[in-house]
Amino acid sequence: MHLNTYVSDVVExxxxxxxxxDQSFVTSPTPAATTINFDTRDETExxxxxxxxxxxxxxxxxxxxxxVRMDISYAVGELATHMQAPRACDWEMALRCVEYLAGTxxxxxxxxxxxRKPLVLEAYSDSDWAGKLAAGRxxxxxWVVRYGDSPISWYSGIQKVVxxxxxxxxxxxxxxxxxxxxxxRNVLTxxxxxxxxxxxxxxxxxxxxVWSKHYSADHSRSKHVDVRYHRIRQLQEDGHVRVEKVDTxxxxxDPFTKALPRADFERHINTLMSWLLPE
Numbered sequence: 001m002h003l004n005t006y007v008s009d010v011v012e013x014x015x016x017x018x019x020x021x022d023q024s025f026v027t028s029p030t031p032a033a034t035t036i037n038f039d040t041r042d043e044t045e046x047x048x049x050x051x052x053x054x055x056x057x058x059x060x061x062x063x064x065x066x067x068v069r070m071d072i073s074y075a076v077g078e079l080a081t082h083m084q085a086p087r088a089c090d091w092e093m094a095l096r097c098v099e100y101l102a103g104t105x106x107x108x109x110x111x112x113x114x115x116r117k118p119l120v121l122e123a124y125s126d127s128d129w130a131g132k133l134a135a136g137r138x139x140x141x142x143w144v145v146r147y148g149d150s151p152i153s154w155y156s157g158i159q160k161v162v163x164x165x166x167x168x169x170x171x172x173x174x175x176x177x178x179x180x181x182x183x184x185r186n187v188l189t190x191x192x193x194x195x196x197x198x199x200x201x202x203x204x205x206x207x208x209x210v211w212s213k214h215y216s217a218d219h220s221r222s223k224h225v226d227v228r229y230h231r232i233r234q235l236q237e238d239g240h241v242r243v244e245k246v247d248t249x250x251x252x253x254d255p256f257t258k259a260l261p262r263a264d265f266e267r268h269i270n271t272l273m274s275w276l277l278p279e
Contacts, residue, residue, distance in 0.1 A: 002108030003068050010064075011102045014057050015095060027103025028096045031075040032259035036093065043087040054086040057094050064101070068108055070144065071269045072097055073156040073256050077140070081158075110274035115148035121188070121199040122146050123181050124246070126253035127159070127173040129166040138162050139169035142256025143177035144272065145184060151272050153180055156256040170208035173253075175232045177201050178241050185240065198239050202246035202253075212236065212243045 046054060058079045065076045075097045082090045125143045138161070144154040155176065163169040181199045188195055203209055212232045235241045254260060255268045 001068055001111070002106055003064055004105045006064065007101045007105045010057075010060050011098055014053075014060075015098055015102070026099065028100040029103075029262045030259065030265050031072040031097045031100040032078065032093065033096065034259045034261055036089075036259070043089045046086050046088060046091060050091065051086050054091055054094060055083055057098070058083060061094065061097055061101075069101065070109075070151060070154045071104070071107065071255065071265075071273060072101065073154060074140075074142070074258065077156045077158075106275050107269075107273050109150055111150050112148075115150075117148050119148045119193070120197065121181060121184055121195055123177045123199065123201040123241075124251055124253040125170070125173045125177040125201055125203050126251050126257050127166075127169040128257040129163065129169040139172070140257050141169075141173035141176050142253045143173060143180065144253050144256065145177070145180060146272075147184075147188075153184060154256060155180070165207075167205055167207035167211065170203060170205035171211050171232075174201060174203055174208060174212055174243060175230075177253075178232045178235050181241055182235065198236070198242040201241055201243045202251060203243055204246055204248040204251045206245060209243050209245055 045051070058076065061072060061076045062080065065073045075093070079090060079094050079097070123143055123145045125141075127142065128140045139159045140156065141159050142154075142156045144151050146152065159169065159172050161172065163172060178201060181201065185195050185199060203212075213236060214233075232241070232243070236243065248254065249264075249267075252268050252271055255265055260268070
């Protein structure tokens with residue numbers, strides 16, 4: 001599944017001076033640059049007409065990221081936070097995202113006839129602690145759920161609470177991922193494809209994993225956490241999910257929480273997505 005034609009239409013509409021085939025057309029290696037902070041760049045706001053174009057462009061990118069293009073989820077999420085008063089720098093970052101899509105049009109999700117891995121759910125969870133200055137230092141959660149070889153659900157969004165440590169931010173992200181896993185397990189049961197074993201949620205923060213498993217673990221530091229996030233513990237006790245440690249280098253939820261260097265970004269995305277058409 002890919003959006004080749006849709007991406008071409010977006011490029012032609014919003015980057016008319018950067019059409020493919022022109023020698024001046026340059027694609028971007030990643031949808032978001034690691035050197036750019038979406039919150040601290042202070043530039044003049046766009047004109048009303050340009051701001052409307054920005055909103056339409058971000059809406060187009062949001063459609064792509066929700067349907068297939070999970071690789072732009074983080075960038076689109078950041079761009080969407082400036083919909084009310086977009087700046088010139090936001091417009092340039094949106095165009096960078098378009099240029100990235102132009103160079104990766106045939107990137108999509110492959111649902112193979114025969115999976116190399118068993119048809120079971122597995123999830124990856126991550127967070128970027130206190131990264132949103134404009135949102136009161138709230139953190140960003142990111143997760144992706146795979147069924148066999150294929151990703152079927154993903155998320156990148158600002159957490160609703162202000163967390164006081166990286167472990168707490170990761171804990172909130174795990175809880176969000178677990179809720180999605182439970183929903184997908186119910187869907188598969190309805191489709192007569194029940195998951196008999198607990199779904200593994202991979203996480204790279206050891207403290208958050210301990211919190212998710214034990215009610216008494218470091219109670220003095222976790223007792224203030226909203227009770228709704230402690231549901232992850234009950235889900236593990238009931239055998240629905242199981243949180244396990246994974247090295248940060250192999251945590252496929254990483255690109256959903258922050259801008260990554262090209263090598264790291266491609267390593268994760270190439271694991272999740274496929275090139276469906278010849279370049």
